[in-house]
Amino acid sequence: MQQLHPFxxxxxxxxxxxxxxxxxxxxxxxxxxxxxxxxDFNFFGHQLVLHVKESSEANSENSNPVDGKEVPIPHFGVVLSMEQFETLGNTLKEKGITFIIEPYIRFQGKTGEQATMFFKDPSGNALEFKAFKNRNQLFAS
Incomplete structure (x- = not known):
């Protein structure tokens, strides 16, 4: 697998x-x-910079159907190990995070099988965290 670089x-x-x-x-x-x-934050090994926006425009509420669920667009996030995913999911539930899509297994039994969850930050930015059953399938088609 090609080495991934921080974004x-x-x-x-x-x-x-x-x-x-x-x-x-x-x-x-x-x-x-x-x-x-x-x-700046160390966002799971990547650099995330939060900038105060000057405009009061609301974030768009667009979505695309994927696996029978409405996936918010735009969104961003990271790919974790299954263990990290489960730990984060449990932590978020304990902290009362409202999920857009609760943690679940997507594409079960298929190429690219993955755990995924979606939620928003306090400014309405949609985040997705996922973990692959087989990380070598990250870019599989």
């Missing part, structure tokens, strides 16, 4: 403090550099 992603947030608390305390991400208008 950099910048996302808009409505307010820095509730978002900072969510990513640090709910998701357990380590905080890095920051200013009054942005903050």
């Amino acid at each position: 950099h992603l910048a996302i808009p947030v409505n307010s820095l403090e509730p978002s900072r608390t969510f990513y640090r305390e709910t998701l357990g991400c380590e905080e890095g550099r920051s200013s009054d208008h942005w903050v």
